[in-house]
Amino acid sequence: MQFQREPRRGGYPGLMDHWPSEGGNVYISGYGFIHLDPDQIERHEIRRSASLAGGVMLCLTLLPAIFLLPGQLAVRYLAQFIPVESPDSLVLWTAVLTEVRNGLWQVGSYLVPILFLLLAGGRDLRRKDNTTFSARTFVLSFGCALGLSAVVGCGGELFSSFLSGLGLIEAGSSAVPTVPAAQALYVVRVAVILPVLQELLLRGLMLRMLRKYGDAFALFITALMSGLTAGTLNGGLCAFVMGLMYGYLMLRTGLLSSAALAHVLCALWPALSQTVGRYLPGWAAEAAMLLLLALGLASFALICRRDENAFILSSRALDYGRMSGAGKGGGLPFRKKLAVTFGSAFFSAASALCVIQIIQRLWVT
Template sequence: MNDSPYYQYGPYYNIPPYVLAQNSKRDLRKTSNMLCWTLLAAMFFMVAFTYICVAYLKAVGYTGDYANSGFSGFTPVLFYLANGAGYLVGLSAPVLIYFSARHVALSEALPFEKTGFLKTAACVFFGTAVCMLANIPANAVVEIEKSFGFTGELPNYPLTDDPAVLALYFIIIAVIPPIVEELLFRGMILHSLRKYGDGFAVVGSAILFGLYHGNFVQMVFAFIAGLVMALVVVRTNSLWPSILIHFFNNTISVAIEITQRYGGEQLANTVNNTVVGVFLVLGVAALVYLLIRDKKFFSGDAVDPFFRMSAKLGALFFNPGGVAVLLFAVISSFRYLT
């Protein structure tokens, strides 16, 4: 038997742990660089696809429709179809290319293990309740922005009363994002970071999810939501709970917005308070269930004395792609201040 103090490192028993940590840090920088450039490429293609649609429509003789302001010369239906297609193709195509380039099997990176109805429901209710609570710090950011003279308003899509437009609005807000954003953040990014520790992967993917939204208010909300959605994926080895959390959260948002549009502020507040109350009660019950049924659900990784969380987060962003993502997030956030 080998008596070396580094024997526990298997075939690398003759390499000191701090050297292994340095190698891991370099590998993490390389991985993060690829992830961040893929994320930026996805955002670029999401926007570029809309312009491709414009070019195509012009090529077939479409002259533009400016009867409704805010739709960029599209009819409202075409506007949502183009943006929905851009969202779907733009975010998913770079991810699939990334998996292909790195020879990652989709079944490995996009897990859908059977979790059981009760545990899945508990994860969804707990996660949705956390999303409800995440509105508190997000609203605090809104108030801070207002104290500096900004409106605190978020970017939004234009609407008409056409049922087809309202249906497409629901699809582009509540159906497509829970699929493609989970593919991107809790699939590609979370999976790629897990070899450096599940705790780091959860935090790192949540930070990137927040930065992706490109404004200070949604950054705070999306970071907290990203934490709980990544956690349930790690603990269930399935994307279904995070997709459902994402769907419930966005559906509630759309429901409140439509209620306000047609029923007024007071009714919208009543519906919002009722929904929040129901999901907080369900969330507490789900939390109790998870604590009893799975005592390791909220446990963290063993502390690595040679490659701490702070060093991992540094390696996540101290690379060309990571710096580019940070610059995008800062510039975009200031651009949206009005």
């Protein structure tokens, strides 16, 4: 018998007219009274969601290579309409068109999984959040995010030094352009467009779909997806930690804009330090890092002092235990949910492919 994913007319699954009784017996049209195993239903739902998450990771891993060629063809088509009057203008337009090409294939790589989840998400994406939050917590959370990004940045540099000590280096991403016009496009692409698309995909869609299994589970899986699809070991660890922060903002405020804005702010200052920072004295970057650390510590202290429940997330899990009268303690524990998730062949295969990609970018010196 196939189960609907959402209660219809107040029941679960779709053919039910009401929730099960205390004994777990329900009447289903055409079947009579039967007993449902809520844990089995939850496992089925988690496997389905894990398969969708695996599809998203496969898209983020494979689509960049697929969209690279169309991006190059589009840039080549645009190049024939650009007049080149001198070697300097050739360098300028080459750098600008390179950034346009990078933006095209990266945006395409995110738009496809976004459309995929919009079509496959169903009723999970139409759930309304009734989270309440104070403006003070909302503002201070951005300070915590910026402070954490500074800590993660310092930790990333230390981890790179640790890898160098082991004789390993990571193949980096595209180099930062030196032409001012291309630098402006680079900042917009890295610090605005990509963070917004990533938050829309992972926190706006994926996290919303996973919340019925619990906030902690949804928070961990989406942060794990951020880390696995980062492409490098160092970047993956940083993305996982920051993904926890962005997911917290989404869960705490119920606003996708809060997570997106925090991600933009946390990506903006490294992008500016790589472009504008090269024209500033060396102490300016260190002063900015210390300022962000102080801002993060002060924001964290104020949150802990004035809002004692700031880091307590409400449970949004769908109560499968209610179906069999198991009460408040019903439902699978966190570790079993993870086991079911990694038991999904699609999710495990996508995770393995991401890990292989990360290992391939580790070079021995």
